[in-house]
Amino acid sequence: MIKGNKDHAALADIFNQDEARVDWHDETLWFVRAKRDKAANTLSEWEALRENASQIKDNVLSNLHDYLSEFESNAQQNGVIVHWAADAAEHNQIVLSILKSKEISRMVKSKSMLTEECHLNEYLHQNGVEVIDTDLGERIVQLAEEPPSHIVLPCIHKKKEEIGELFHEHLGTPKGASDPQLLTAAARVHLREKFLTRRAAITGVNFAIAETGEFVVCTNEGNADMGAHLSEVHIACMGIEKIIPKRANLSVFLRLLARSATGQPITTYSSHFRTPRKGQEMHLILVDNGRTQQLGRADFRNSLKCIRCGACMNTCPVYRRSGGHSYHTAIAGPIGAILAPNLNMKQYADLPFASTLCGSCTNVCPVKINIHEQLYKWRQVIVKEGYADPKKTIAMKAMEFTLSHPYIYRNAGKSGRWVMKNMPFLVNNKLNAWYTQRDMPAPPQQSFREWYKKNNNE
Amino acid sequence: MSSRAQILACVKENQPALTVLPPDLTGLAQYPDPLAMFGSVLDGIGGMMYPVKDYEELIGLIKTKFSGLPRVISTIPELAELTEKDWQDLPPPSYEDVDVAIIKAHFGVAENAALWVTESLMGQRVIPFICQQLVVLVHKKIFYPICRKLINKFQIPIMVLVLSSPVLQRLPILSSH
Ligand code: SF4
Numbered sequence: 126m127i128k129g130n131k132d133h134a135a136l137a138d139i140f141n142q143d144e145a146r147v148d149w150h151d152e153t154l155w156f157v158r159a160k161r162d163k164a165a166n167t168l169s170e171w172e173a174l175r176e177n178a179s180q181i182k183d184n185v186l187s188n189l190h191d192y193l194s195e196f197e198s199n200a201q202q203n204g205v206i207v208h209w210a211a212d213a214a215e216h217n218q219i220v221l222s223i224l225k226s227k228e229i230s231r232m233v234k235s236k237s238m239l240t241e242e243c244h245l246n247e248y249l250h251q252n253g254v255e256v257i258d259t260d261l262g263e264r265i266v267q268l269a270e271e272p273p274s275h276i277v278l279p280c281i282h283k284k285k286e287e288i289g290e291l292f293h294e295h296l297g298t299p300k301g302a303s304d305p306q307l308l309t310a311a312a313r314v315h316l317r318e319k320f321l322t323r324r325a326a327i328t329g330v331n332f333a334i335a336e337t338g339e340f341v342v343c344t345n346e347g348n349a350d351m352g353a354h355l356s357e358v359h360i361a362c363m364g365i366e367k368i369i370p371k372r373a374n375l376s377v378f379l380r381l382l383a384r385s386a387t388g389q390p391i392t393t394y395s396s397h398f399r400t401p402r403k404g405q406e407m408h409l410i411l412v413d414n415g416r417t418q419q420l421g422r423a424d425f426r427n428s429l430k431c432i433r434c435g436a437c438m439n440t441c442p443v444y445r446r447s448g449g450h451s452y453h454t455a456i457a458g459p460i461g462a463i464l465a466p467n468l469n470m471k472q473y474a475d476l477p478f479a480s481t482l483c484g485s486c487t488n489v490c491p492v493k494i495n496i497h498e499q500l501y502k503w504r505q506v507i508v509k510e511g512y513a514d515p516k517k518t519i520a521m522k523a524m525e526f527t528l529s530h531p532y533i534y535r536n537a538g539k540s541g542r543w544v545m546k547n548m549p550f551l552v553n554n555k556l557n558a559w560y561t562q563r564d565m566p567a568p569p570q571q572s573f574r575e576w577y578k579k580n581n582n583e
Numbered sequence: 584m585s586s587r588a589q590i591l592a593c594v595k596e597n598q599p600a601l602t603v604l605p606p607d608l609t610g611l612a613q614y615p616d617p618l619a620m621f622g623s624v625l626d627g628i629g630g631m632m633y634p635v636k637d638y639e640e641l642i643g644l645i646k647t648k649f650s651g652l653p654r655v656i657s658t659i660p661e662l663a664e665l666t667e668k669d670w671q672d673l674p675p676p677s678y679e680d681v682d683v684a685i686i687k688a689h690f691g692v693a694e695n696a697a698l699w700v701t702e703s704l705m706g707q708r709v710i711p712f713i714c715q716q717l718v719v720l721v722h723k724k725i726f727y728p729i730c731r732k733l734i735n736k737f738q739i740p741i742m743v744l745v746l747s748s749p750v751l752q753r754l755p756i757l758s759s760h
Contacts, residue, residue, distance in 0.1 A: 168694075169612050180605040187602045190595040209587035321676045347712045354709035355675045365590065370604060376730045377608070380695070390624055390695030391730070394712075402675075402708055413590045421597030 132475035132514070137447035140282075150282060151445040157278075158439040160388025161489065167390075168380070178377050179493035182430035185368055186420060192335040192368045193411065199338025200409060203400045208410045213243035216412045220245060220327065220360060221252055223408055227358055229254075229325045235342075235349035236260040237329025238276050238433055239362050239412060241455040245327075256327075257319045259348040261312055268295050274449025276456055277386045277435035282448050316348070326352030330363035330409075331395075331432070332378060336371045339399040340409065343382060343392040350396050360408045361398065365416050366429040378432060381491035385434035419467045424502045428463045430492040437486035437496055443479050452476060459486040459496045466503055474512035477503035535574070542568040617693035617726040624696035634723070638662070641720070645685065649716065652682035658706040659687060659720065675709045684714035690725040697730055 131139075141147055165171045185192060197207050210216035216239075224232065232249075234240065234256050246256050246267070258267045262279035266272065268291045273279030280288070289303035298311045328349040332341040340361060342349045353359040369375060383389040401407035420426050438444045438458030449457035454465040454473060462476035477500045480486075486496040507513055527534050544551050545568040553560050571579075584592075614620040622632040635641045638661040645665060649655065656678075657666040662685055670678075686705055688698035698719050702708055711717050 170608060170610070173608055177605050177608050180602070183602045184604045187599050189598050190591055193591065193594065209585070209590055211586040211589060215586060317679070321679055350712045351709065354707075354712065365594070373607060374604075379730060389628065391697050393628075395697075411590070413586075413593070417590060417593035417597055420594065423599070426597075426599065 131453070133447065133451050133453070133479040134475070136451035136453060137479075140448035140451055141446070146282070146284065147446055147448075149284075150448060153281065154439045154445045157387060158436070158489070161385055161436055161439065162388075164384035164388040164390065168384075174377055174381055175491055175493050178381055178432075178491060179430065181369060181374050181377065182492050185370065186366070186426060186429060188370075189365065189368065189420070192370060193365060196333055196335040196338055196368055197411070199335070200340075201338070203338050204407065205338070205401065206406065206408045208408060210410055210412045210414070212414050213412075216243045216362065216410055216414070217245050217248040219410050220362075221249065221254065223358065223360055224249075224254055224325060227325065227406075229358065231255045231257075231323055232325040232327065233257050233259050233319050233323045233352040233356070234327040235329065235344060235352055236263050236279070237327065237362055238456055239329060239364050239414075240327065241273060242414065243362075243412070245362075257316070257323070259316050259319065259352055260344070260346060261309065261316075261348075264312060264316065265291060268292075272450070272455065274457060275435060275438060276433050276458075282450065320348075320351045320355050323352070324356055325358040325360065326356040327360045327362060328353055330361050330367050331382070332369050332375060333363055333367050334370075334372055334375065335368055337399065339397050340367075341375065341379075341395060341397050343379070343395045345387075345389075345393040347394045350394055353398065354402065356405070358406045358408070359398075359401065360410065362410045362412060365411050365413055366431075382432055382434050385436040385489065385491040415468045419464070422467065424506075425463060425467060425499055427494050428460060428467075428496075428499060430494055431460050431464075431490075432492055434491055436489040436491065440485045440489050442481055442483065442485070447479065452479065459500065460494070463496065463499045463503065466507065470507060470510060471512050474507045475514065477501075477507060478514070478517075535572075538572050538574075542572070611729055612694075614693045614728045617728050618723055620693035620728075621691050621696050621726055624693070628696060630696065645683070645718065649683045652716075654681050655683045655685070656681055656706075656710070656714075657685035658704060659685060671706045673707075675707060675713075678707065678709060678713050681710070681714040683716045683718060684710045685718040685720065686711065688719045688721040690727055691721045692727055692730040694729045 168174065200207050208219045210219055224230070230253055232254065234246075236258070240246070246258075249256050258264045260279065262281075263273060265280040265283060265288055266274070269280075269283070269287075274282045285303045285305060285308070288308055289298065289301065292298040292308050292311055293300050293302065296311050296315050298308060302308065326349075328342050330340045331343045334340070340363065342353075342361070344350070369378065379391055379395055383392045386392075398407070416429060419429055433456075435458070437460050438449070441459050444452075444458040452458065452461050452465075454461050454476070456464055459480060462473075462479055465473035465476050480497065480500045482497045482501055484497045487494070487498070490496060504513075508518070527537050545565065549565070552565055625632050633644060635644060642662065642665060645655075645662070655666045656670045657663075658671075666685070686700060688700045688704065691698050698721060700711065700719070705711060
């Protein structure tokens, strides 16, 4: 991981060193966002769909206990082996124990943000299990030994030349080759061999239907299906919030998901897994890892409605210019900044501040999560709990003191203006955080107070 | 306490007051000609639609479109003369070199060019994913404007799958800089 002990701003600075890359990142994600708008506009009922989806998810959260029980018993009746994991560690142990019981040490995995959240690959690697990510973007970041930087477009931060270099090194493509067609074909040959020879496959879960005990996996590359259908053991991992009540509810989400994510009318493959294939074992792991705690936080529980479309990232002016890795958590962007502090408030105290609070995320969210309001609320919680950035706390204290002492306020204003006019180097320097991103304004001739006094006396 | 019991207890304690499930949406957009809409959406995502009037015409089309490809399989009995025999019970990896697979779909959806396929129509689950080219046959009467409650009709299937662009998307497109 890139993280170390840097916060969002420091990590964004690293990303911002390559200005051309930032511009490209910004424009590409905006292009995806614009595609989302076009796709949304093809449906006159778009807003009604969002409202419906939001209400379905409200109902899910309000009745989660019963839906989980219903889902579990239906899945078991379908022949699926159901496991429960309280946290990431338990989830990882369950996966390993299933593999061990079958003496499997090499497997394929399709994209799942939950396994990223649990750092499953690292864990399995440490325990002698080789994991190959089969989503093309995920495979690329895996070869680069990096985490994904976006939940839908995991290697969006990489240039095609860099991908060519990685493929040259690992897959033997010609040096300097960067043609997407050629690289994709090479990746395909490489991945096919893995699909055909691995005995176990892990997939994520997009939706799990309580009524039928089946789960739905959406991919554009069909890689989840290839893995699952060729393997002897299929392990599906899901957060407990992925439940939806009925099959009839599913279409609402399928219609929203791909349009919000990439502007496609539907994901290429939306597969329902209900029973294991003959001779196959199908396991499903239900994971909590902080979700029940978030459910108990009234101000933040709405974040559990998220269907991981990535629309809030594509539209976020901060994400587009700071890159996914600056969020130092598996799920980047606005929604990640709400989910992460729930797990560790101190470690992720910086993230709710990585937003302009412009509200664009809230406007695009297909399940109507009040994202920017929650970010604002997290800031208050974080400051109250004493986890805010000390620089900001000191600045705020100084501000509070100045504003509550009129005499000091008057003099501070006066000397500020004097300094800006006569000794600009004192404010226009690197020590002034405000100056890093902005030009300082020209100081006004007089303060409002002086102006008011003068004009009122005339 | 087991993790199961602990999670369920914690969910129960933390979940908010019960809200009702909203009624299904009504008054959704309709398409005057669902089949034409399907064709144009399919075209937009890289698939191709070929209207044929009977199996004879279909056989002719497949012969010309895929001539020279050695491994063609199908779950459709009417196409037996074109395809490999007794392929259905092999281990999944042995379909690795299938060039063309021809299957049926239960229905198509105009809004997003999705096709609904269940396991019974695939023969083997891996078929639509592992083959190089996929042909999906669907009766032109069975096109619906939007993707909605139809799936509820299929209570029996073991697995259902929605394919949007049937022929392609085997080559995911890399983002280019
Ligand atoms: S919060 Fe909303 S917009 Fe963001 S990923 Fe989740 S569902 Fe999509």
